[in-house]
Amino acid sequence: MKPHVYVACKIPDETESYLAKHVQYRKWEGPGAIPYEVLLEELAEADGLLTSGNKIGLELLSRAPKLKAVSTMSVGYNHFDLDAMKERGIIGTHTPNVLDDTVADLILALMLAVCRRVPELDTYVKQGQWKKGDNDVLFGLDMHHKKLGIIGMGRIGEAVAQRAHFGFGMDIVYHNRHRKPDAEHKFGAKYAEMNDLLHEADFVVLMTPLTPQTRHLFGRNEFAQMKPTGIFINASRGPVVDEEALTEALQQGQIFGAGLDVFEREPVQPDHTLLQLQNVVTLPHIGSATAQTRNDMAMLAAENLVSALLGADPQNVVPELRK
Ligand SMILES: NC(=O)C1=CN([C@@H]2O[C@H](COP(=O)(O)OP(=O)(O)OC[C@H]3O[C@@H](n4cnc5c(N)ncnc54)[C@H](OP(=O)(O)O)[C@@H]3O)[C@@H](O)[C@H]2O)C=CC1
Numbered sequence: 001m002k003p004h005v006y007v008a009c010k011i012p013d014e015t016e017s018y019l020a021k022h023v024q025y026r027k028w029e030g031p032g033a034i035p036y037e038v039l040l041e042e043l044a045e046a047d048g049l050l051t052s053g054n055k056i057g058l059e060l061l062s063r064a065p066k067l068k069a070v071s072t073m074s075v076g077y078n079h080f081d082l083d084a085m086k087e088r089g090i091i092g093t094h095t096p097n098v099l100d101d102t103v104a105d106l107i108l109a110l111m112l113a114v115c116r117r118v119p120e121l122d123t124y125v126k127q128g129q130w131k132k133g134d135n136d137v138l139f140g141l142d143m144h145h146k147k148l149g150i151i152g153m154g155r156i157g158e159a160v161a162q163r164a165h166f167g168f169g170m171d172i173v174y175h176n177r178h179r180k181p182d183a184e185h186k187f188g189a190k191y192a193e194m195n196d197l198l199h200e201a202d203f204v205v206l207m208t209p210l211t212p213q214t215r216h217l218f219g220r221n222e223f224a225q226m227k228p229t230g231i232f233i234n235a236s237r238g239p240v241v242d243e244e245a246l247t248e249a250l251q252q253g254q255i256f257g258a259g260l261d262v263f264e265r266e267p268v269q270p271d272h273t274l275l276q277l278q279n280v281v282t283l284p285h286i287g288s289a290t291a292q293t294r295n296d297m298a299m300l301a302a303e304n305l306v307s308a309l310l311g312a313d314p315q316n317v318v319p320e321l322r323k
């Protein structure tokens with residue numbers, strides 16, 4: 001008997017064909033995201049779940065007695081309750097590496113959009129405000145040859161450093177809990193304590209995972225250390241930043257601007273104060289959202305799940321759940 005899998009997110013046809021060869025599966029057909037109650041009902045008989053962000057906690061696990069493996073189509077797995085999964089012996093997998101370049105491209109896009117005020121000036125042209133002689137009101141800040149501070153120099157952080165250093169001649173300074181001699185060698189990156197990095201950097205890119213240690217890692221104290229010309233980019237997870245503190249820093253001119261792909265609550269509400277500020281560029285959590293990369297992520301997530309259910313070693317068990 002093939003194992004039973006429930007697919008709670010949209011996946012491409014190619015991934016469905018792969019799944020059909022190895023497992024029996026049912027899937028959420030939409031519209032929108034699967035309601036939690038429906039997911040609980042569907043998991044009553046499932047051996048495996050393919051998801052892209054559903055909270056995997058105690059309640060869900062208690063309603064899924066046969067569940068052996070959960071595969072998320074994302075590199076971040078802050079929606080996994082790791083203790084609960086460990087307790088139940090659930091195999092949890094994710095999709096690292098395949099999205100690094102795509103996410104890094106988007107981060108560079110955000111950096112440029114903020115420093116050269118791209119969305120603001122796009123509106124300026126489209127609304128007919130462009131007049132001859134108003135050049136200096138259109139000035140932005142340079143990105144090339146400036147200093148980039150990366151907090152969370154992991155797989156994606158390195159892809160950002162590579163682009164910034166070799167493409168834009170930027171100096172790289174970084175902060176992790178552990179030094180990365182490899183990144184120091186490849187990009188001439190300099191290791192710094194967080195406060196030193198914040199004082200020195202012209203651009204600060206936040207790329208840590210969301211963990212109990214990184215929740216509100218960025219607050220009033222951190223923004224206060226940045227340069228008034230500093231640009232802050234968050235494409236990690238919203239709750240790593242205290243949004244009230246960020247809003248104040250932007251309103252009070254403590255920093256020049258921010259680029260955000262992620263928010264404390266998603267979707268962010270249209271009346272959120274941050275969205276009213278001209279010096280913020282916002283995106284709807286689309287770091288990995290190209291057709292090619294999402295296809296690769298879906299296939300990797302399916303392969304991880306099939307391996308876990310058929311007793312092979314999945315490639316990408318999340319570190320905290322490795323045996
Ligand atoms: N916007 C989007 O669409 C996307 C967002 N993401 C987010 O990006 C995150 C990073 O992905 P990825 O680069 O693959 O992950 P990695 O695990 O490769 O890198 C994370 C880095 O963060 C560092 N880190 C972890 N905890 C801390 C801490 N407390 N203080 C300082 N540094 C810390 C780690 O170094 P060390 O262990 O030495 O501290 C590591 O170098 C994901 O977890 C996800 O949340 C990912 C993809 C797309």
Ligand SMILES: O=CC(=O)O
Nearest residue numbers: 073074075076288
């Ligand atoms: O946010 C996306 C991810 O892959 O993590």
